[in-house]
Amino acid sequence: MASYVGMFVGLILASAVLMGIVMFVPSLLLPSYIKIILFFISLVLDAMAFTSRYYSYLIGPLLKHRKKHVILSNENPYWLAQSGDTILRKSGENFIATVYISIPLYRSATEMEDDEKLDFSQQISRLVGLSKDPVRYTSELYVMNKDSYIQKLKERITMTENEEADLQSKDAPKNELDRVRGKLAMWRNMLDSIGKGFSFELSTYMTVSATGVKEYEASSLAQQKAKELMSGVGSIFGVPPSIITGADLLRFVEPEYLLPISTVTEQISKNIQEQVI
Amino acid sequence: MDETKLVFLLFSLIIVLFGFLALHELGKGILYYIGVLLLLITTLFILAMNWIDAKLFSAITSILGITFQPAKDYTINKHQNAVIKEVNGIFYATGYITANLFAYTFREESAPEDDEEKMISAPELWERIVMNINFPFKFHVLASGLDVQGIRDELEGKRSYQEFQLSRAMQNNSNEVTLTDIRRRMNMIQAKINRISQGEKPIATVMYIETTAIGVSEKAALDALDAQVNQLRLSFSSMDVETSRIIGRELYSLFNFNFSLPTGMKELSTMFDNQS
Structure with missing residues (x-):
């Protein structure tokens, strides 16, 4: 039985009992001002009972915290399985394992004839109807991770600035100083041009989940479903799909991997500089 | 409205009915009017929650x-339309839009040639949209x-009901517009039955777009997210997609879908009935 049904039954029964007390207990035993309080509580419980249909996850924490910032969960939303190819989370007594499968599609509509475009659309329709279990198909446009490249450029700039300072302190010849300054300008220009805009990548993947009483049970069921889907995708598109593992998984789950931090910071500082100027 | 919701509504309104019967127990004075x-407030609240729960809920959380x-590390804002995460002083705001592409997946009443044209133009339209968007x-x-x-x-069952409606409308000498409308609905249902008979598998879908914006403050990220959502809605309008910003409990469900489906x-059908 779903948790919201239990909550609804409890609340509606409590509401009915209170309303029954208002209706059937004589006014001699229960004064009217107490009855109106019970009447009010009964209606509040009734409204809460109806609300629990969709908001059962909120009612408990809302009453418990009674603050403006309500904590529904203080735990990480997921953890990676030891094998690194499955995302796990706990739901009640069960575990839910989720597997991400990459679909390597590198076809472009600009290179297709009308027949091929129609075929492609029909292939997508077949893909969507592939499984009886809920499967999510996603096309994701994300910012290319240039963090390591930007870091390398920044290190080069710092090193060249140090080199320039050294030469200045030693009264080095002008041509030597010009050479280092030229190098410095080159690295700075490169960083500028990289920071000017994002480069994007487009990935297509699908997601499937399975529930199990134990972690390994959920994981193996999800992997099994994934393998079935992969063979279906292979036969529709003729491409080799693969299960996404490790750090690559995070790109599809965490927002900071969608917009990598150094790449983003560089862009923000560029925007601020432009605004100031 | 699904059966569960109907049962919830029925029982909640029965309590209200009992409340009306209990009114005389409160006396005849001010307590009666209270x-x-x-x-009245409870009835209005229940009915409003039944039809526009997402809007009502986000209005309550916005006011309060x-x-x-x-x-951990995630927050749903008071307007219930974004999930925010702060990482190293940068705020990431994620929002969701419904995007049901019925025209492409469910060939309902359009002529086959028209349908084919849409299927042919879809990949190119998609590529144009992707090329013109400069955010994730x-x-x-x-x-x-x-x-x-x-x-x-x-x-x-639906076809039989429409046939009954048609015969009743013909007996009552209804106007041509009503008859055409009923016939159109019958054709749609028949087309679906034919497709299933031809071996096509019926599927249920929830289609949505997710976008993430960044900012140096929560407000900056949310403002950027609003701009991105508007741009996405505009871009996808070329594909005949009905787009609306997702708020409230459906946002919470979609957030959870990133970690488990x-x-x-x-389970899926009980989550989405109003916005998607």
């Missing part, structure tokens, strides 16, 4: 300034296969 007022933490986004199609026999029985169709 009781009437409380009953209530925010939620769905998981995800287009999700959450699909689940349905029980073929169950759907066929349901469609046949529902494992059954029933």
Whole structure:
């Protein structure tokens, strides 16, 4: 039985009992001002009972915290399985394992004839109807991770600035100083041009989940479903799909991997500089 | 409205009915009028929650300034339209839009040639949209296969009902517009039955777009997210997509879908009924 049904039954029964007390207990035993309080509580419980249909996850924490910032969960939303190819989370007594499968599609509509475009659309329709279990198909446009490249450029700039300072302190010849300054300008220009805009990548993947009483049970069921889907995708598109593992998984789950931090910071500082100027 | 919701509504309104019967127990003075007022407010609240729960809920949280933490490091803002995460002083705001592409996945009443044209133009339109967007986004199609026999029985039931409506309308000498409308609905149902008979699998889908914006403050990230959502809605309008910003409980469900999907169709159908 779903948790919201239990909550609804409890609340509606409590509401009915209170309303029954208002209706059937004589006014001699229960004064009217107490009855109106019970009447009010009964209606509040009734409204809460109806609300629990969709908001059962909120009612408990809302009453418990009674603050403006309500904590529904203080735990990480997921953890990676030891094998690194499955995302796990706990739901009640069960575990839910989720597997991400990459679909390597590198076809472009600009290179297709009308027949091929129609075929492609029909292939997508077949893909969507592939499984009886809920499967999510996603096309994701994300910012290319240039963090390591930007870091390398920044290190080069710092090193060249140090080199320039050294030469200045030693009264080095002008041509030597010009050479280092030229190098410095080159690295700075490169960083500028990289920071000017994002480069994007487009990935297509699908997601499937399975529930199990134990972690390994959920994981193996999800992997099994994934393998079935992969063979279906292979036969529709003729491409080799693969299960996404490790750090690559995070790109599809965490927002900071969608917009990598150094790449983003560089862009923000560029925007601020432009605004100031 | 599904059966569960109907049962919830029925029982909640029965309590209100009992409340009306209990009014005389409160006396004839001011308490009686307070009781009437409380009953009216409760009835209005229940009915409003039944039809526009997402809007009502986000209005309440906006007025009271209530925010939620769905998981560690994540916050749902008071307007219930974004999930925010702060990493190293940068705020990432994620929002969701419904994007049901019925025209492409369900060939309902359009002529086959028209349908084919849409299928041909779809890949090119998609590429144009992707090329013109300069921020990250995800287009999700959450699909689940349905029980073929169950759907066929349901469609046949609907067709019989439409046939009954048509015969009644003809007996009552209804105007041509009404008759055409009923016939159009019958054709749509028949087209679906024919497709299932030809071996096509019926599926249930929830399609939505997810986008993430960044900012040096929460407000900056939310402002950027609003701009991105508007641009996405504009871009996808070329594909005849009905887009609306997702708020409230459906936002919470979609946030959770990033970490785990529902494992059954029933669970999925109870989550989405108003916005998607």
